[in-house]
């Protein structure tokens with residue numbers, strides 16, 4: 001059967017390809033779920049089977065945004081412990097988190113996904129690591145929510161097995177056993193991971209952090225991921241307290257600890273990486289270990305400023321992350337482009353730290369790299385999957401800024417006129433086409449209140 005084509009014309013295009021090719025006015029041709037052509041001017045004449053033409057006048061077309069770190073469940077525990085650092089914040093929230101069930105996880109996933117999708121995210125990820133006993137099929141609920149919304153998705157199946165009695169931070173009732181966590185992770189990979197080029201659902205192995213996971217789970221988790229051919233994800237070098245914890249418990253810093261447990265490599269990406277010295281960055285560069293940079297969360301929890309310019313200069317793959325919405329209540333990724341740029345300018349490199357195009361690259365191609373999907377998504381190139389966004393840049397927020405990429409990154413959050421995933425439109429004029437936002441908001445509020453009631457009764 002002939003491919004169905006969609007033509008988008010008359011828009012500025014930032015392809016984010018290897019040469020950062022841009023067109024002041026160009027076109028994109030989509031054939032089924034792939035990008036067939038991109039170029040300057042108007043689309044080639046005499047294309048067959050064009051089912052839709054979109055006039056992109058006044059818009060910037062970019063690759064869809066790729067989120068590389070999140071915890072969906074936190075959507076129903078936002079706005080709590082608002083003046084805490086990481087460890088105090090975790091200790092305050094663990095008892096509530098340990099009471100979630102599958103219905104809450106679904107509502108929170110829908111809220112998180114909706115907020116990101118309507119802001120231009122086309123590939124989402126969820127690092128979920130709270131699996132209370134008897135809480136139902138949380139992974140299935142989360143994956144189902146992403147599938148229903150039409151967003152491309154990686155579930156990082158997390159785990160914790162180092163409770164307080166073993167020197168860890170989480171309460172003992174919130175953790176799994178080593179064997180239980182490994183078996184459930186393996187089952188999730190077998191059940192849901194799709195390794196194909198067009199894959200909409202992937203699974204990664206993702207023990208939570210050095211201070212909530214045993215050394216054995218780190219090691220066996222890495223072996224499991226490599227035996228299954230899936231990626232590895234965890235938190236690393238987020239705070240000075242974590243660094244101190246690692247020195248006290250393991251006699252080495254976080255990066256050396258990760259290396260000793262098999263957790264550096266091109267199949268690994270790590271959230272935060274704020275407290276990295278030169279040799280840590282060199283180790284990440286040498287092993288091609290990726291980083292999920294979460295500037296708003298790092299600021300919210302007063303963790304510090306990750307050395308993103310140094311990482312990029314050394315060749316470390318870097319993407320952007322929202323992080324959980326209990327530490328970044330906005331839950332939006334497009335605003336992280338701006339925050340990454342601004343926060344890094346407060347670091348050592350000052351105004352030379354990042355520019356608008358580098359920020360856009362972090363949020364698109366950089367994210368695709370750290371999720372292991374750079375051949376399929378993250379840039380507008382013929383043969384890649386049709387994941388892209390049309391940002392309106394001729395409205396009141398942006399029309400007086402001549403350069404559209406500068407408008408997108410430095411300006412107010414740009415309206416999303418259309419967002420496509422896998423050739424399917426999921427957002428029109430900032431509204432989801434694949435879900436009822438008002439219903440999601442209502443259910444999220446009800447589930448947040450139910451969780452708060454259960455936690456208060458403990």
Ligand SMILES: [Zn+2]
Nearest residue numbers: 235271323324
């Ligand atoms: Zn996190």
